[in-house]
Amino acid sequence: MSALILWLRDPNPQSRGQARLGQAYLNWLRLRRNPLAVIGLAIAVALVFIAIFAPLLAPHDPITQELSRRLLPPGTPGNILGTDDFGRDILSRILYGSRITLYIVLLVILTAPVVGLLIGTVAGYFGGWTDTILMRITDIFLAFPKLILALALVAVLGPGMENAVLAIALTSWPPYARVARAETLTVRNADYIAAVKLQGAGAVRVIWGHVMPMCLPSVIIRVTLDMAGVILIAAGLGFLGLGVQPPLPEWGLMISAGRKFLFEQWWVATMPGLAIFIVSLGFNLLGDGLRDVLDPKSASK
Amino acid sequence: MTDIAPPAPPSRLLSLLRQIGTTVFTLLVTFIGLLAVTFVISRVVPIDPIMSILGERATNAQIEETREKLGLNEPLWVQFGIYVGNTLQGDLGTSIRTREPVLDEVATRFPATLELATLATLLGVLVGVPAGVIAATKPGSFFDQFVRLVALMGYSMPIFWLGLMGLLLFYGHLGWVGGPGRLDASYQMMMEFELTQYTGMIMVDTALNGRWDMFANAFSHIILPASLLAYISMAYISRMTRSFMMNELGQEYITTARVKGMPERRVIWVHALKNVMVPLITVIALSYAYLLEGAVLTETIFAWPGLGSYITDALLVADMPAVLGGTVVVGLAYIGLNMLSDLLYKLVDPRARV
Numbered sequence: 001m002s003a004l005i006l007w008l009r010d011p012n013p014q015s016r017g018q019a020r021l022g023q024a025y026l027n028w029l030r031l032r033r034n035p036l037a038v039i040g041l042a043i044a045v046a047l048v049f050i051a052i053f054a055p056l057l058a059p060h061d062p063i064t065q066e067l068s069r070r071l072l073p074p075g076t077p078g079n080i081l082g083t084d085d086f087g088r089d090i091l092s093r094i095l096y097g098s099r100i101t102l103y104i105v106l107l108v109i110l111t112a113p114v115v116g117l118l119i120g121t122v123a124g125y126f127g128g129w130t131d132t133i134l135m136r137i138t139d140i141f142l143a144f145p146k147l148i149l150a151l152a153l154v155a156v157l158g159p160g161m162e163n164a165v166l167a168i169a170l171t172s173w174p175p176y177a178r179v180a181r182a183e184t185l186t187v188r189n190a191d192y193i194a195a196v197k198l199q200g201a202g203a204v205r206v207i208w209g210h211v212m213p214m215c216l217p218s219v220i221i222r223v224t225l226d227m228a229g230v231i232l233i234a235a236g237l238g239f240l241g242l243g244v245q246p247p248l249p250e251w252g253l254m255i256s257a258g259r260k261f262l263f264e265q266w267w268v269a270t271m272p273g274l275a276i277f278i279v280s281l282g283f284n285l286l287g288d289g290l291r292d293v294l295d296p297k298s299a300s301k
Numbered sequence: 302m303t304d305i306a307p308p309a310p311p312s313r314l315l316s317l318l319r320q321i322g323t324t325v326f327t328l329l330v331t332f333i334g335l336l337a338v339t340f341v342i343s344r345v346v347p348i349d350p351i352m353s354i355l356g357e358r359a360t361n362a363q364i365e366e367t368r369e370k371l372g373l374n375e376p377l378w379v380q381f382g383i384y385v386g387n388t389l390q391g392d393l394g395t396s397i398r399t400r401e402p403v404l405d406e407v408a409t410r411f412p413a414t415l416e417l418a419t420l421a422t423l424l425g426v427l428v429g430v431p432a433g434v435i436a437a438t439k440p441g442s443f444f445d446q447f448v449r450l451v452a453l454m455g456y457s458m459p460i461f462w463l464g465l466m467g468l469l470l471f472y473g474h475l476g477w478v479g480g481p482g483r484l485d486a487s488y489q490m491m492m493e494f495e496l497t498q499y500t501g502m503i504m505v506d507t508a509l510n511g512r513w514d515m516f517a518n519a520f521s522h523i524i525l526p527a528s529l530l531a532y533i534s535m536a537y538i539s540r541m542t543r544s545f546m547m548n549e550l551g552q553e554y555i556t557t558a559r560v561k562g563m564p565e566r567r568v569i570w571v572h573a574l575k576n577v578m579v580p581l582i583t584v585i586a587l588s589y590a591y592l593l594e595g596a597v598l599t600e601t602i603f604a605w606p607g608l609g610s611y612i613t614d615a616l617l618v619a620d621m622p623a624v625l626g627g628t629v630v631v632g633l634a635y636i637g638l639n640m641l642s643d644l645l646y647k648l649v650d651p652r653a654r655v
Contacts, residue, residue, distance in 0.1 A: 136334070259465060277459065
């Protein structure tokens with residue numbers, strides 16, 4: 001263990017990999033000092049863990065109905081968080097629901113930042129008219145209220161998980177384009193870019209291999225901070241019946257189902273909401289901590 | 302401006318006019334872009350606009366005639382031109398559900414949303430700005446950490462769930478506030494017959510009519526959704542205030558003021574805050590714009606007859622003209638507020654007027 005740490009802290013790394021890992025280790029040390037960020041990280045890791053092992057952790061099947069056991073209060077033996085109006089165990093549904101949440105979040109963060117990165121770097125690298133046109137389009141999408149645009153898109157595409165993902169991705173790329181463009185502008189005229197160009201590299205190669213990597217850190221920070229927002233919008237769409245469809249255990253959908261008997265059986269709507277809240281709080285805490293670690297400008301505070 | 306300052310040279314007025322000109326131009330371009338997006342959305346809809354108007358038993362001749370009348374035989378860009386022209390003249394189409402012009406329906410719904418968002422922003426500013434200022438003066442303190450955590454919780458809260466929990470606690474269990482809707486049912490009837498509607502905002506109208514009993518009832522209904530929305534905007538405003546204030550307190554003029562022996566309270570609340578107010582205007586306008594949109598889910602929970610619930614109601618019955626009309630109006634309000642904050646910023650801060 002100590003040999004590994006010594007290797008990581010070696011001030012003269014022997015390879016690029018060692019240098020990167022060493023940097024990551026230092027960042028981890030800095031992140032560790034922020035207890036809130038560590039809690040956030042723990043929540044995020046727990047979400048992934050629960051999503052993977054849901055079948056092992058859940059005491060009941062999330063979909064099978066058991067009408068003799070409907071609307072049992074929390075604390076009932078076998079149903080710690082109670083049951084819903086079809087007699088399904090709420091805890092099991094929440095555990096399985098983490099898969100849907102994670103799936104949506106992953107799909108969105110694998111598409112929106114990539115599109116944004118592409119548009120931002122191209123606009124920043126070429127400048128001129130390309131820049132003006134691309135950034136105008138970005139501004140138009142930024143000017144749209146996110147949730148409303150997602151609603152309108154889902155209304156057209158039809159409800160469903162994939163369409164919800166598409167709608168959320170289509171509304172979340174513009175901030176990434178802005179960030180990537182700003183980063184590109186700072187490196188565009190750097191000497192190393194000029195050197196690559198002199199070697200005969202074309203625009204695609206320069207952007208892909210030498211500009212984009214420079215934009216990644218700031219994009220990653222934004223992604224972590226955005227994840228909570230993605231979860232909230234996805235849950236909102238589910239709540240309105242426009243996202244994931246029943247009987248799938250999506251958290252927003254579960255709240256909407258519990259709304260009918262909010263005053264009598266409060267737990268049906270309350271529990272899934274707590275899950276949404278905890279997970280998005282986790283991502284927010286983590287993103288907040290990561291920003292302090294990775295962004296040198298705010299690190300001093 | 303004091304008396305000592307020389308009269309503003311005409312060139313400054315000119316440059317200000319040019320600023321306004323540029324802003325209006327950008328507004329126009331962005332607005333047309335917004336219409337382009339809703340236009341594309343409306344053309345992708347799998348619903349045939351002819352069928353929804355004529356029904357399924359229309360003859361071919363009728364269909365052809367309606368196509369001609371709606372301009373559906375024109376090339377797409379001409380159709381877009383017609384769409385932009387209609388929208389600029391206030392024609393947002395006809396709701397499929399009610400057969401009423403969308404603009405009229407939106408106009409009756411808008412004041413309710415405006416009332417809710419305005420009260421929420423006021424509350425958010427009243428709590429968020431002082432909280433951010435105090436947090437910035439003692440960075441790292443317990444209070445600072447507390448504000449940070451409360452704000453992050455606000456960012457993480459599903460607003461529709463918070464609304465349900467609020468109803469459960471304050472309406473269901475404690476009975477402190479009115480339930481969903483803008484008024485109790487009995488007052489709702491009275492409102493239609495006994496109230497002169499000046500603005501459509503119930504609190505304002507009841508006050509103008511001198512109906513304080515109704516005012517109190519309206520207040521008991523609005524206070525819960527407004528407070529919940531205020532919490533979300535407070536989270537954003539307090540965080541931004543803190544970071545602006547931190548930045549300002551590091552400036553040299555603050556050190557000078559302190560060295561002169563000025564009381565710390567005056568340094569912070571008068572000198573620093575004055576300068577913080579400038580960027581804060583933008584933040585407050587942004588959060589106001591956000592509330593206009595964030596009200597969508599809140600209005601659904603609280604049966605609030607505003608623009609947000611109009612859009613979601615229309616969504617559920619696939620009434621696309623109403624959905625897109627509502628979207629255009631919210632988008633326009635959103636763009637307008639952004640531009641307004643931009644202009645205000647330039648008016649208040651001379652440094653931004655370059």
